[in-house]
Amino acid sequence: MPRIRSKADLKALRKTIVGHRDxxxxxxxxxxxxxxxATGSDVVAAAIQEELEKQGLTEEVGVRRTGCHGFCExxxxxxxxxxxxxxxxxTPEDVPEIIEKTIxxxxxxxxxxxxxxxxxxxxxxEQDIPFYKYQTRxxxxxxxxxxxxxxxxxxxxxxxxxxxxxxxxxxPEEVLEEVKRANLRGRGGGGxxxxxxxxxxxxxxGEPKYVIxxxxxxxxxxYMDRSIMEGNPHRVIxxxxxxxxxxxxxxxxxxxxxxxxxxxxxxxxxLEQAKEYGFLxxxxxxxxxxxxxxxxxxxxxxxxxESSALMNAIEGKVGEPRPKYIHTSESxxxxxxxxxxxxxxxxxxxxxxxxxxxxxxxxxTEGSKGTKIFSLVGEVNNTGLVEVPMGTTLRDIIYKIGxxxxxxxxxxGVQTGxxxxxxxxxxxxxxPVDFDELTKxxxxxxxxxxxxxxxxxxxxxxxxxxxxxxxxxxxxxxxPCREGLRRMREILEGIVAGKGxxxxxxxxxxxxxxxKKASLCALGTTAANPALSTIRYFRDEYxxxxxxxxxxxxxxxxLISYYIEPEKCTACLLCSKNCPEDxxxxxxxxxxxxxxxxxxxxxxxxxxxxxxAGAVIKISGTPVPAPIPEAKRKIARGKGxxxxxx
Amino acid sequence: xxxINLKRVDEIIEGYKGEEGVLIQLLLDIQNEFNWxxxxxxxxxxxxxxxxxxxxxxxxxxxxxxxxxxxxxxxxHVCMGTACQVRGAPKILDRIEENLKIKEGETTSDMRFSLxxxxxxxxCAMGPVILVDGTYHGKITSAMVESILGQYE
Ligand SMILES: Cc1cc2nc3c(=O)[nH]c(=O)nc-3n(C[C@H](O)[C@H](O)[C@H](O)COP(=O)(O)O)c2cc1C
Ligand code: SF4
Ligand code: FES
Numbered sequence: 137m138p139r140i141r142s143k144a145d146l147k148a149l150r151k152t153i154v155g156h157r158d159x160x161x162x163x164x165x166x167x168x169x170x171x172x173x174a175t176g177s178d179v180v181a182a183a184i185q186e187e188l189e190k191q192g193l194t195e196e197v198g199v200r201r202t203g204c205h206g207f208c209e210x211x212x213x214x215x216x217x218x219x220x221x222x223x224x225x226x227t228p229e230d231v232p233e234i235i236e237k238t239i240x241x242x243x244x245x246x247x248x249x250x251x252x253x254x255x256x257x258x259x260x261x262e263q264d265i266p267f268y269k270y271q272t273r274x275x276x277x278x279x280x281x282x283x284x285x286x287x288x289x290x291x292x293x294x295x296x297x298x299x300x301x302x303x304x305x306x307x308p309e310e311v312l313e314e315v316k317r318a319n320l321r322g323r324g325g326g327g328x329x330x331x332x333x334x335x336x337x338x339x340x341x342g343e344p345k346y347v348i349x350x351x352x353x354x355x356x357x358x359y360m361d362r363s364i365m366e367g368n369p370h371r372v373i374x375x376x377x378x379x380x381x382x383x384x385x386x387x388x389x390x391x392x393x394x395x396x397x398x399x400x401x402x403x404x405x406x407l408e409q410a411k412e413y414g415f416l417x418x419x420x421x422x423x424x425x426x427x428x429x430x431x432x433x434x435x436x437x438x439x440x441x442e443s444s445a446l447m448n449a450i451e452g453k454v455g456e457p458r459p460k461y462i463h464t465s466e467s468x469x470x471x472x473x474x475x476x477x478x479x480x481x482x483x484x485x486x487x488x489x490x491x492x493x494x495x496x497x498x499x500x501t502e503g504s505k506g507t508k509i510f511s512l513v514g515e516v517n518n519t520g521l522v523e524v525p526m527g528t529t530l531r532d533i534i535y536k537i538g539x540x541x542x543x544x545x546x547x548x549g550v551q552t553g554x555x556x557x558x559x560x561x562x563x564x565x566x567x568p569v570d571f572d573e574l575t576k577x578x579x580x581x582x583x584x585x586x587x588x589x590x591x592x593x594x595x596x597x598x599x600x601x602x603x604x605x606x607x608x609x610x611x612x613x614x615x616p617c618r619e620g621l622r623r624m625r626e627i628l629e630g631i632v633a634g635k636g637x638x639x640x641x642x643x644x645x646x647x648x649x650x651x652k653k654a655s656l657c658a659l660g661t662t663a664a665n666p667a668l669s670t671i672r673y674f675r676d677e678y679x680x681x682x683x684x685x686x687x688x689x690x691x692x693x694x695l696i697s698y699y700i701e702p703e704k705c706t707a708c709l710l711c712s713k714n715c716p717e718d719x720x721x722x723x724x725x726x727x728x729x730x731x732x733x734x735x736x737x738x739x740x741x742x743x744x745x746x747x748x749a750g751a752v753i754k755i756s757g758t759p760v761p762a763p764i765p766e767a768k769r770k771i772a773r774g775k776g777x778x779x780x781x782x
Numbered sequence: 783x784x785x786i787n788l789k790r791v792d793e794i795i796e797g798y799k800g801e802e803g804v805l806i807q808l809l810l811d812i813q814n815e816f817n818w819x820x821x822x823x824x825x826x827x828x829x830x831x832x833x834x835x836x837x838x839x840x841x842x843x844x845x846x847x848x849x850x851x852x853x854x855x856x857x858x859h860v861c862m863g864t865a866c867q868v869r870g871a872p873k874i875l876d877r878i879e880e881n882l883k884i885k886e887g888e889t890t891s892d893m894r895f896s897l898x899x900x901x902x903x904x905x906c907a908m909g910p911v912i913l914v915d916g917t918y919h920g921k922i923t924s925a926m927v928e929s930i931l932g933q934y935e
Contacts, residue, residue, distance in 0.1 A: 171905040174918035208907035356901035357864035394810055394847055395900070435806055435845035438901075452803030454844045511906065513865035519907035551864065587864045601867055605901070611844075714925055716880065738880070739873055743923045 139414030142422040143300040146291070153292045162197045162239050163217035165281065166226075169204030169366050170359070170398055176227065177201075177212040183228035187235045197239055200289070203279035203367015206521035207267050210250075215262060215280070222262040223248035267518045270536045272499070274507050275483045276523045279367035284402045287409040290370040296415050298489035299374050302381060303423035308338065311382040315485070318493035319505045324350055324441075324478025324583055325658070327504070327571035333475060337465040338383045340473035345385040348450070348469070348476045349376055351392040351399065352434045352441035355554035356605065358585035360509040360521050361479035365392065365399035368483070369406035373429070375482030377415065378489065380427045383475055387428060391446055394433040403431060438555075438609035442657050443476045444468070445611070456611040457657035478583065480509060500526035504570035508581070514551075514588040515542045527568040530560065534588055545590035548689075549673070553582030555602045555609075556662035558669030559595065578669040580662070594691035595674040596681050600628035602666035610659060617660030620651040624667060632692040636682035641671055686757025693737050696756045700741070702727045702764045704751035707771050711741035711752060727769045732760055786820045795830050805833060805841055809848055817857065818849040853896040854889045856934045859913040863902030866909035870923075874910050875899065877924040881931060895934070 140146050164184060168177045181201060188194045205213050210224040216238055223234065223245070230248060237243045249258040250265045259265050262280075273280075282289040290296070302311055316331035337345060349372060353361040364372060376388050392400050407429055410416045418426045432450050439445050440455030447468045449455035468474025484506060488496050497505050504526035510533065513519050517539035524533060530550060534540070541547050549559040552569075558579030560567070567573050571581050589598070607621040624647055627640050648664030655661045671678060680686045687695040700711070700720075705727045712722030719734035720741060728751075730741070745752040794811045798804040808827065812819050819842055828835045842848045860875045875886065878897060882890055889896040903911050908920025912930070919930050 170903075171907055174903075174905040174908055174911070174920060208905065211907070354901070356862070356867075357906060359902060359904040359906070362904055394814075396904070433807060433810055435810055436847035437845050440845075449806060450803065452805040452807075452841075454841055456844075511865075513906035513909070514868045519865075555864070585864065587868060589868050593868050598868070601864075716877075716928075736880070738877055738924055740877075740923075740925045744925050 139412070139417075140421060141414065141419075143304050146296060146300050146421065150291050150294070150297075153288050157292070160218055163200060164197065164234075164239075165200045165202050165215045165217070167203065167205045167211060167213045167279075168201040169208070169211075169363050170396075171204065171208035172211040172213070173398070175208075175211050175225075179228045180212050180214075180226050180231065183231040184235075187231050191235060191240075193235070193239070197235075200281075200283045202282060203284055204363040204521065205262070205280055206271075206273075206276060206363070206523075207265070207518065208521070209517075209519040213262075220261050222250065222260065222265070224250055266539065267520065267522070267537055270528075270532060271523050272507050272525050273523045274487055274499075275364065275371070275480060275509060276521070278371055279363065282368050282370075284367055284369055285405045287370060287406065287413060290368070291413075294490065295370055295486075296374055296413075298486035299377050299415060300421050302378050302489055303421050303425055308382045308384060311378065311489075312338070314493050315382070315488060318488045318496040319503075320481070320484060320488065320496070321504060321571060322477055323480035323484070323508065325581075327581055330477060330481055333465065333477075334379060334383050336463075337385075337473045337475040340466040342466070342472050344387055344472055345383055346387050346389065346469045346472060346474040347376060347380045347383060347385045348389045348391060348446070348474060349479055349482055350441060350443075350446060350476055351390060351396070351479045352446060353393060353396075353479075353583065354438035354441040354609075355583045355585045357513055357587050358511040358554065358583050360511055360584055362393075362396050362399050363521055364479050364483050364509075365396070366402050369399075369403045370410065371483045371486060372479055373406060373410050373415070375485035376429070377420065377427055378485050379475065379477070379482065381425055385475070386426050388430070389450055389469070390429060390431045391434055391450060392431060394435060400431065400433060407431070437611075438605075439611045439657070439659050442659060445657070446476065447474060454611075456613055457659075460656060480584075501568060501570045501573075503572050508569070508584055510569075510584045510586045512538050512586050512588070515545065515590040515593070516540070516588040517542055524569075526570040529566050529568050531565040533569065533586065534565070538588065541588065541590050545592065548589045548591050548593055549595065550589065551579075551587040551598070551666075552585065553580035553665070554585050555605050556580075556659065556665050557582050557585070558665045559589070559598070559673065560669075561673040578672055579665070592689055592691070594632070594687055594689040595670050595677045596628065596687075597632050597689075597691050599667045599670045600625070600632055603628055603663070606659065606663045610663070614654075614656035614660060616651045616654040617656065617663060620647045620655075620660070621663055623647055624664070628667070631678065631681045632687075632694065634681070634685045634692070634694045636678075638682070640682060641675070641678055644668075644671065680757070684757050688756070690754040690756055692756075696737065696754045697732060697760045698730055698735060698737060698739065698741055699753055699755050699760050700728050700730055700745075700751050701753055702768075704749055705771075706746075706749050706751070708746060708749065710744045710746065714740050714744050716740065725771045727764060727771060729763045729769070786816050786818075786823050788822060788826060790815060791823045791826050792830070795827060799831070805831070805838065806845070809838070809842055809845075813848050817853045818851060820852070851889070852893075854893045856894065856915050857896045857898065858931075859898050859900045859903070860886070861901070861903045861909065861911045861913070862899045863906065863909075865902070865906035866911055869909045871910040873924050874912065874922060874927065877927045878912075878931070881927055895931070 214223045320330040321327040444458040445455045509523045551559045612618045648668045712720035719731045722728045742752045798808045
């Protein structure tokens, strides 16, 4: 492929690509992000290939492996074009039937369609599935159709047009103005206005200048950055090149977690292709602008996602934050002016130049424009990645898109903002989600993790989990964060272990306040959020643990006991067989009894007890009833289904 | 395998010579190739790249992805990301620890398993998830642990 040397060249190439594509040709796309690898998209892909070969259809039917479609709960997902028939949870066994019926005979296989459990209706098209219907997929749109290893797919969708426009028609100042007018705010954490940030790097003294993509994605439970990098890396490359032009930088870095091998791989391929086609390198699109990029793999440390720490890591040093009075925009990588943004932030940039700042501003709320991708996970029915306009309410995201809480349980709270965010309770479900609203609620946007919890989640234990996570991840450089977290962890561990004391809550609040004021980096200043926000909204749960030694959600091991309700036990033997400690006295037709002194509270009996019986229960805050006398343990089976006891 | 082929180490080092700021990338390559970074490998890097050993140890002990201890034949990664956490991951970890009689971060004495915890494997929809040598086991319960581990010799 010869390098593309101008905007006209790009237009011509796009015309050729699109012209060569027969829109009536049957096409099968299969989503192949990491989640679908885990659910078997590789074997499905192999089965499709095999079946097409067997039927001699490899010429007539196109196959494309795309990025993540977001509905990971139901992957692997296949879409068949041109009809856009969407099949969910596809297995290799389904493939011959799909080729036979749907591809050859144009029939729809009902069983593989989405079933709306409320109306009993099947949905043929992706857009009609509630999970997608209420989304606005702008950043994510390319993931549906683009094969990330084929740059021509991206070009066919209009890719790199924004870069061509910027390089040929706009000055760097105009680019900055446009982004400021769009009021684009960073998607990686703090929501800092991107245009101003770029301007300060542009204005800073020193050469060369660096631009960096943050794909460290340390938030445990969020994976949207990974899905963009895996599914549509060119959109990020294009965004980065535009920003580089605006700032006057000729060197870029991608910082990608090495735990994301598919992202690293697809990015490497994309960078090669972008160079080959002339979107990177010297004299890009005939504009004279030169820009090159290097990939740096991150080695797994949450704090290294912080901007100055990340820059240390790029230099090959330990990824710890630098003192905060030094601004990375003036002195970042190798002490040169450096600009860091999140993956999603860069991915939005081409859209702004494609469609204009006005268009972008028409989406979202007063202070937060555009869309945001959330990773909607936890105890919600439809787990996955969802992109919605800023300002969509939590209720709409969790209930309309997420399909509500699993197993009909009750909603308890939703954690936003990652480990240092906060947990938002039910009474705020109707709050619109944007940068400012979440901050008001004592949480934050963070990178967009949204972890839904039901009544079976212990809030105190969850706060302990986050504090423990942050304690492990604190680099230990500054005292308030290092010691504060350690002390908070001790207190919280004590509370969940049933050793909580009067005054613990006040102590947590006091430590939190100090950490907020005195820590070096944002890890420390926000680390108390999970504890503080849960104390603010769920104080009664803390008190139950401390005063009554009771865990209301029946989670904390030290505060619960397992117990078999005699009148419900059917003597099916399952629990006694599975108990790893032989703590259950079972026997045929004998009501089972747990020996509390042997029980290690692994909960296996609770899990294996058939739901029809539901005999094993958890008890907290009250003593376990005495075991029933030997003489009464025998169960006599009567006629019919029920049992009679003698 | 616990043995580290020093020839291969030299080849990896060769690819990075003369470049600046590459230590982390170099160590990651060694980690990915051998699953751990041995004292011999560190001595080699120190010698050839002219980087003090102390600096290499500092980096290798800071980052989660790097291991300074040899690992077992199979590596179990238990996801302790938030999504898996709320779906019961701690119970799974407990069960594996009890079953193998080791703690997270350790290796069984017969070198059969190493046990590690990770934060989010990117398939939260399947949570709780464990990853054994590249195979994902999703939506698991404590009762399934024994039979999953039994698949690995
Ligand atoms: C402890 C810590 C971890 C962070 N991890 C990430 C991360 O994984 N990804 C990310 O984009 N930003 C992360 N950030 C935020 C970055 O410091 C930085 O603000 C962000 O990458 C800037 O991009 P934006 O302006 O586009 O949001 C982290 C911040 C802190 C304090
Ligand atoms: S909780 Fe575990 S140890 Fe206790 S009885 Fe049930 S299976 Fe046995
Ligand atoms: S939290 Fe376990 S896979 Fe994401």
